[in-house]
Amino acid sequence: MRTVRVLSVFFACVLFLCCLCGAPPYALGGDEEKEKKPQDLCNCLNRNGCEHFLRLPTFPADEWCACKGCAELGAKNCCTKAPKKEWNEECFNSKSMDCYLRRHGASWRLDCSECRSYRKQCCQYKDWELCPECGKGEIDEKTRKEIDDRKRKAHEASIAEKDVFLSTPIVIRSDHFYLAIDIPMMKVGFKGRMRDANTHELAHIFVERAERAWKDFADVFGTDGCSTIKFYLTRQRATSDRIAYIHMKNQRVRLQYGASCMFVTSIEESGFYDDMHFYVRHMVGHCMMSMYRKFMIDHSNMPMWLYCGAADWLSRLPEPFRDKVVICSNEKEPEIRSGGGWTKRIQSLVSAGKNIPFAEIMIIKDIGKMSFDMLIHAWSYFEFMKAIDPKTFQQIAGDVKSGKDVREAFQKRLNCSPEEFEQDWKNWVMGKGKTVGKMGQTEVADGAGEMRKALRDLLAEKNTFVQASMITGLGEPTDVKTAEVVVGFLSSDAELVRTSALLSLCTIRTDVVREWMWSKALFESQPIERAFVARAIGTYKDKRAFDYLVKALADAHWLARANAAEALALLGDAKALSSIKTLLDDPIGKVRIAAIDAISKWKGDAKPVIGTVIARLKDGAWQVRSSTVLGLAEIGDKEGIGPIIERMETEIGRVQEDMSVGLKKLTGLSFGMTYLVWKDWWDHNKTTFEKPPEGSQKERPETAPRPGTSAGIPTYYGIRIFSSHIVFILDVSDSMKDNLTRQPTYTFGEKTYDTNTKIGVARQELCDAIQSLDPRTRFNMIFFGTDVWQWKSQPVEASEGNKKTALGIVRSKDHMGTTNYYDSFKKMFGIEGVDKFDHRFLSNVDTAFFLTDGLPTDGEITKPPEIYAWFRERNKFARIRLHAIAFGTGSMDVEFLKKMAKESDGKFVQIGGE
Numbered sequence: 001m002r003t004v005r006v007l008s009v010f011f012a013c014v015l016f017l018c019c020l021c022g023a024p025p026y027a028l029g030g031d032e033e034k035e036k037k038p039q040d041l042c043n044c045l046n047r048n049g050c051e052h053f054l055r056l057p058t059f060p061a062d063e064w065c066a067c068k069g070c071a072e073l074g075a076k077n078c079c080t081k082a083p084k085k086e087w088n089e090e091c092f093n094s095k096s097m098d099c100y101l102r103r104h105g106a107s108w109r110l111d112c113s114e115c116r117s118y119r120k121q122c123c124q125y126k127d128w129e130l131c132p133e134c135g136k137g138e139i140d141e142k143t144r145k146e147i148d149d150r151k152r153k154a155h156e157a158s159i160a161e162k163d164v165f166l167s168t169p170i171v172i173r174s175d176h177f178y179l180a181i182d183i184p185m186m187k188v189g190f191k192g193r194m195r196d197a198n199t200h201e202l203a204h205i206f207v208e209r210a211e212r213a214w215k216d217f218a219d220v221f222g223t224d225g226c227s228t229i230k231f232y233l234t235r236q237r238a239t240s241d242r243i244a245y246i247h248m249k250n251q252r253v254r255l256q257y258g259a260s261c262m263f264v265t266s267i268e269e270s271g272f273y274d275d276m277h278f279y280v281r282h283m284v285g286h287c288m289m290s291m292y293r294k295f296m297i298d299h300s301n302m303p304m305w306l307y308c309g310a311a312d313w314l315s316r317l318p319e320p321f322r323d324k325v326v327i328c329s330n331e332k333e334p335e336i337r338s339g340g341g342w343t344k345r346i347q348s349l350v351s352a353g354k355n356i357p358f359a360e361i362m363i364i365k366d367i368g369k370m371s372f373d374m375l376i377h378a379w380s381y382f383e384f385m386k387a388i389d390p391k392t393f394q395q396i397a398g399d400v401k402s403g404k405d406v407r408e409a410f411q412k413r414l415n416c417s418p419e420e421f422e423q424d425w426k427n428w429v430m431g432k433g434k435t436v437g438k439m440g441q442t443e444v445a446d447g448a449g450e451m452r453k454a455l456r457d458l459l460a461e462k463n464t465f466v467q468a469s470m471i472t473g474l475g476e477p478t479d480v481k482t483a484e485v486v487v488g489f490l491s492s493d494a495e496l497v498r499t500s501a502l503l504s505l506c507t508i509r510t511d512v513v514r515e516w517m518w519s520k521a522l523f524e525s526q527p528i529e530r531a532f533v534a535r536a537i538g539t540y541k542d543k544r545a546f547d548y549l550v551k552a553l554a555d556a557h558w559l560a561r562a563n564a565a566e567a568l569a570l571l572g573d574a575k576a577l578s579s580i581k582t583l584l585d586d587p588i589g590k591v592r593i594a595a596i597d598a599i600s601k602w603k604g605d606a607k608p609v610i611g612t613v614i615a616r617l618k619d620g621a622w623q624v625r626s627s628t629v630l631g632l633a634e635i636g637d638k639e640g641i642g643p644i645i646e647r648m649e650t651e652i653g654r655v656q657e658d659m660s661v662g663l664k665k666l667t668g669l670s671f672g673m674t675y676l677v678w679k680d681w682w683d684h685n686k687t688t689f690e691k692p693p694e695g696s697q698k699e700r701p702e703t704a705p706r707p708g709t710s711a712g713i714p715t716y717y718g719i720r721i722f723s724s725h726i727v728f729i730l731d732v733s734d735s736m737k738d739n740l741t742r743q744p745t746y747t748f749g750e751k752t753y754d755t756n757t758k759i760g761v762a763r764q765e766l767c768d769a770i771q772s773l774d775p776r777t778r779f780n781m782i783f784f785g786t787d788v789w790q791w792k793s794q795p796v797e798a799s800e801g802n803k804k805t806a807l808g809i810v811r812s813k814d815h816m817g818t819t820n821y822y823d824s825f826k827k828m829f830g831i832e833g834v835d836k837f838d839h840r841f842l843s844n845v846d847t848a849f850f851l852t853d854g855l856p857t858d859g860e861i862t863k864p865p866e867i868y869a870w871f872r873e874r875n876k877f878a879r880i881r882l883h884a885i886a887f888g889t890g891s892m893d894v895e896f897l898k899k900m901a902k903e904s905d906g907k908f909v910q911i912g913g914e
Contacts, residue, residue, distance in 0.1 A: 044069070048211070049107040057095040058195060061188035061205055061273065064318060066212060090123060091132035097201065103132040104204050108211065111173040113158035114200045116151035164243055165234070172203045177210045178230040179203060182239065188273045190320075197273075206233060209277050213284040217314055220390050221397060226291045229284065230262035233276065237268040245742060249888050249912075250853075252738045254283075261287035275324070278315055282326040285311035292401055303406055304364045306397060309378035313386075316342075316379065325375065328367050339372075346380045349373065350429050358422040359461075362406045363469040366857045368818050384425050389414075407473025419457065455485050464494035464860075471500040476507040480516045483508065487521050490529040495836075495870055496861050498532070503869075505536035514540060518548040527557035528837060534560055538567025546571060550579050558839045561586065562594035562877075569598035574605050581609045588839045589621040590877040596627045597876065600634035607637055614640060617647045623841055623879040625651075626658045630905075633662035638689060641666050645682050648675045653724035654846040654881065661905070667691060673722070714772040716849050717765060717909045718749060719883050723847035725778050725795055727828055728766055730810075731852040731887070732759065733785040733819045738853075740888060740911065748911060758853055758887050759815070761911070767807050773798035780845065781806060784824035785816025786858050794844050819852065821867055822859030829874050843878050852897070853887035864896040868903070875904055882906045 044053035050067035051060040087106070091099055105112050116129070127134040130147055150173075158171040161180045169182040181203050188197045188205070197205065210231065217223070234240045241251035243264045248256050255263045263283040270279040289310035290302070308328065316322050325339025349355040358381070361374050370378070385393035392413050399409035410418055451474075458470045467489065477483035489501040508514055514537075521533045534552055537545050549571070552564035565583055568576040583595035596613060599606045606613075613635070616628040625647075632640035641663065648659045660673045668691060671677045682689075714721040716728070736759040740746045746753045746761050753761045766781075773779060778795035782788060791809060796802050826832050830842035856862045861870055875882075884901040886894055886908070894910065901908040 044107070047107055047109065049104070051104075054100060054104050054107055055093060055095070057097055057100055059189065059193060061190075061197065062277075063190035063320065087132045088123075088125065088134050091134060094123075094131075099131055101200060101204050102130075104208070105172075106133055108204075108208055109175055110204065110207060111150040111154040112200075112203065113151070113155040113171045114203065116148075116155045164246055165239055166242075170199050170203045172207050174207050174211055176214050176226075176228060177207050178228060179207045179210070179233065180230075181206065181233040183233055183235045183267060186267075186273055186276075202233075206277070206280060210280055210284055213281040213314055214288070216317055217285065217288045217310070220386055221288070221292055221394050223288070224292065224398075226288050227260070229287045230260075231280065231283065232262075232264040233280075234264070234266040237266045240264050240266040240269065242742065245739065250735065250738050252735055255286055257287060257290035261291060263287065274320070278321050278324045279326060281317075281321070282311045282315035285314035286328075288314075289397070289401075292397060302365070303362055303400060304367050304370050305358075305361050305374070305378040305381060306400060308367065308370055308375055309382045312375055312379040313382035325372075327372065327375070328370075339376075342376045342379060345373075345376055346429050350426050355426070357463075357466075358418050358425070359466045359469065360463060362418055363465050366818075366862055368857055380429065381425065384428050388428070405469075405473050405475075407469065408475065411473075417454070417457070451479075451482060455482060458485065464492070464497050467492070468494070468496045468500040471497065471504050474504060476509065477504060477513060478510050480513055483513050483516060483521070487525055487529050487533060490532040491526045493836075494860065496866070499861070499866055499870055502532050502536060505533070506539045508536070508540070514542060515544075518545040522548055522552055527555075527560060530555060531557060531559035531563050531837075534563040534567050538563070538570040541570055541572070543571055543573065546573055546576070550576060553579055553583060558586075558588040558591050559837055561588075562591045565591075565594045565598040569601040572601075574602055577602060577606060577609055581612055584609075584612050584616060589619070589624050589841060590839055592616060592619065592621075592624050593627045593877055593879070596624070596631040600631035603635055604637065606635050607639075610635060610637055610639055614643045617643055621841060622655050622846065623877070626655050626846075626879050629655070629658045629662040633665040636666065636691075638666065638691060641689075642682060642686060645675070645678045648673070648678060653722060657722045714769060714774065714777075716769040716883070717885050717911065719849070719907050719909065721769070721773070721777075721847075723845075723881070724774075724776060725845045726847045726849065727780045727782060727795065727845040728769070729782045729784065729824050729828060729848055729850045730762060730766060730813075731785070731819060731854070732783045732813055732816050733854060734815050734817060735819075735854050736762065736887070737815060738888070762851060762887070763810050766810050770798070770803055770806050770810070773803070775799060778844075779806075781809065782824050782827050783813050783816070784820050786818045786820060787816055788820055788823040788827055789813075789816075790827045818858040819854045819856055820858040821852070821856035822861045822870075824850075825867075825871060825874075828880065829878055831874075841878070843880060845880060847881045847883070849883045849885065850900075851885040851887060852892065854892050864893050868896065868899060871900065872903055880904060883909070885909045885911060887911045 044050055044067055050065050050070060052065065052070050053067060087103070092103055094100070101112070102115055104110070105115050121128050123131070123134070125134045127144060130144065133143070133147065154171050154173055157173075157178075158168055158180070161171060162168045165180070165182050167182055169180045171178070171180045173179075181199060183202055184199055185196050186202055187194045188202075189195050210229070214223070214226075232240070232243050234243070240254070244253050245251040247262060247264075254265060254269075255261075263286075265276065265279055265283075267276070270276045286307065289307055311328075312325065315326065316324065322342075323338055323340035346355070356371075356374055356377055358377070361377055364370060364374070382393075385396075395413045396409045399413065400406055404412075407418060410416060410421055414421065416424075454470070454474060458467065458474070461467050461470060471486060471489060474482060474486070477486050483505065486501050486504050489497050490505075492498050492501070505517070508517065517533055518537050522530055522537065525533060530552070534549065537549065546568070549564050549568050553561055553568075555561050555564065561583060565580050568580060577599065580595050580598050583591050584599075586592050586595065596616060599609060599613060610632070613628060613631060616624055619625050619628065629644055632644065644659050644663055644666075648656060651659060656673050660671075663678060664670050667689070669681070671681065736757075738758055739756045740758055740761055741756045744756055746756045748761075753764050755761060755764065770779070775798050777798045779798055780795040781791040783791075791806065828843065828845065828848050830844065831838075856864065856867060861867050882901055882904040883906040884897040886892055886897050888911065898908045900906075
């Protein structure tokens with residue numbers, strides 16, 4: 001059966017490739033079909049001619065041909081006449097390789113820098129350099145100019161690429177690709193017949209192979225949204241590194257996806273012709289799926305089964321490549337290796353009941369987490385969908401690329417759940433046909449029945465990642481039963497599941513469900529569930545919930561009280577102030593913080609309770625004192641100025657810094673953290689002071705000083721270190737081995753580092769910062785890659801001994817795989833191994849310096865929006881100020897890091913390239 005299937009696939013591939021290039025599936029007219037005349041079968045007549053048709057003077061580089069005429073009649077019977085009347089028959093039949101490449105370029109509409117620069121006259125005709133469109137001296141000036149202009153632009157591009165290649169490459173443009181190549185010679189051929197192909201021929205070969213891959217993709221998916229793809233093929237690895245650094249700001253990166261795609265490789269990485277051809281097809285698959293339908297700004301939303309499946313399906317489509325595979329990862333280079341027997345492997349896994357559930361694979365957003373067997377599964381899903389319903393597959397891919405949930409897309413397009421899809425796929429793999437599910441049915445299933453089944457599946461699911469996906473797939477809970485099930489997941493131990501449940505409950509718009517939320521769920525659920533129900537209710541901003549939320553201020557659980565206060569602030573009714581005021585004396589410090597934050601939302605309307613807020617300046621918890629200062633600044637009443645100045649005398653470090661910020665906001669003045677200056681000013685002005693109206697003063701925006709400009713004050717990338725309890729969080733993932741610059745050293749501001757690698761610069765800067773710390777400062781270090789390692793369980797004094805030990809750790813810490821934001825933040829908050837909702841202040845740091853060079857790719861939560869939402873919920877009580885340092889401009893979400901810093905009143909610093 002396998003032999004039959006392989007042969008069927010092979011002939012199917014040949015057939016659709018021919019149709020793709022314009023050949024009809026059969027000749028029009030009975031007599032002509034019987035005769036099988038070459039001119040009716042050959043797809044080379046109009047354009048995109050095959051090597052046989054274009055009279056390649058030697059044997060082809062590949063053992064297969066896309067031409068239907070060649071496939072059915074044999075290469076010797078491919079059309080013999082020139083395809084267009086403008087083509088010169090003499091040039092068309094010339095056995096010169098240069099003439100062949102010119103007619104190949106004309107057939108495929110290629111603009112080649114080498115074809116233009118070649119100056120040896122090949123025939124007696126006036127326009128010989130336009131071969132085979134030289135005619136017989138009859139070519140019109142307009143056509144001549146058009147052709148010459150296109151080739152001239154390619155030639156100019158070749159000259160421009162010289163600075164990148166350090167030599168002049170050949171540049172060639174086609175309808176959909178831009179290729180620059182400097183490989184001087186490569187063996188091409190098959191079945192033991194090998195020959196040398198020079199740079200010029202290789203340029204034509206590879207751009208044609210890329211165009212074939214484009215057409216193969218388009219045959220199944222179309223090309224909506226796809227634009228020109230640039231790719232670079234180099235002789236040396238060093239050249240690829242340089243190109244990657246210049247274009248993608250990271251010499252280890254080989255693929256740039258999105259609205260403008262490009263990829264690069266070298267012989268040293270991809271191997272010779274067959275492997276490089278296979279690699280090009282693989283990268284074209286990645287690029288086109290990335291661009292398909294809609295470019296995703298946040299590429300972390302792209303399901304990896306779709307992204308990898310497209311590349312593996314496209315690259316392995318030609319029969320000779322069925323035994324190859326490219327293994328991709330986030331932090332490491334792609335690896336080409338043997339990967340044959342995928343059909344047999346899938347059948348073996350399914351028959352043994354060991355296949356990986358589709359529900360687990362479909363939620364993976366990190367390419368580094370796609371195991372080899374997962375890649376095989378993704379490829380098989382493509383083969384399955386292409387075989388049974390390619391049009392619906394297009395729609396599903398388009399929905400997912402447009403941001404829809406995978407479950408929602410399957411339900412909408414196939415009227416089935418991913419679990420039902422998986423059962424049908426299993427039957428197909430085992431040759432049983434489609435026996436289960438509703439794929440392809442047009443009738444709409446009973447909505448209530450489908451929802452009941454979805455809820456049963458959700459309650460039975462044990463995998464937390466799948467649970468989160470299933471909750472998201474439910475959409476808005478439109479009935480009480482669904483909302484009740486989702487509320488139950490608010491007490492899950494998994495942060496991702498709880499976050500998904502909360503986001504789902506925040507979407508409720510149905511009145512009856514909302515009323516159930518505040519009248520029942522807010523009081524009759526488990527403690528943690530009640531807390532997050534209050535959080536969701538606040539997002540409705542529905543004043544009908546007012547009395548219920550006021551009642552919830554007396555809840556037995558501290559987080560429920562805190563979130564009820566926040567929800568009341570979102571409702572905006574000032575009548576809640578007197579009730580929230582009582583929480584300012586709550587025994588739990590975190591509740592007092594929530595009360596201060598809520599009261600500050602009313603700004604000037606909070607004046608009646610400002611005295612009670614001021615009293616919290618003497619709170620025993622620094623986090624409460626910090627939130628009090630910033631809360632008074634938000635309220636904006638001058639009554640808070642004197643008490644803040646008075647308290648400044650006894651504060652140090654972080655709270656003292658917050659007081660400086662708060663006083664600046666209250667007064668419009670900037671006297672720093674010097675108590676005596678503030679006191680003297682207030683003593684002379686407190687009776688007459690009136691703050692100028694907002695916007696009447698134009699202050700110079702505060703920026704972080706550059707390195708080397710803060711003599712005597714400890715700094716870290718120019719950010720002054722005022723805190724006495726700090727933690728340095730350093731990314732040591734594999735990509736930190738890359739260079740920041742092409743120069744041997746790196747300069748930032750007035751400081752020059754004696755290395756150019758990211759990790760080298762990071763180590764040197766961290767060592768300098770540690771050495772400059774005041775001995776009274778307490779500090780700690782966290783290093784993160786795939787795993788997270790913390791130096792000390794608690795911050796330690798910056799004594800000479802501790803500094804010396806820390807410096808040794810910094811200089812010796814090795815690289816640790818991928819990039820795990822989530823677990824490094826858990827270490828920072830101090831919540832590992834304890835109740836996640838402990839009412840105590842668990843962290844012993846007030847300021848963190850977070851350095852990274854990439855997107856989060858590991859840990860329970862990896863999507864930036866979800867990390868931000870989780871971080872915000874945690875940090876509104878921890879009050880840690882996070883300063884973010886972004887290394888490089890490559891694969892990272894700079895806006896996300898800026899947002900993280902801004903949320904905690906921290907600074908953001910970009911460490912760029914040259």
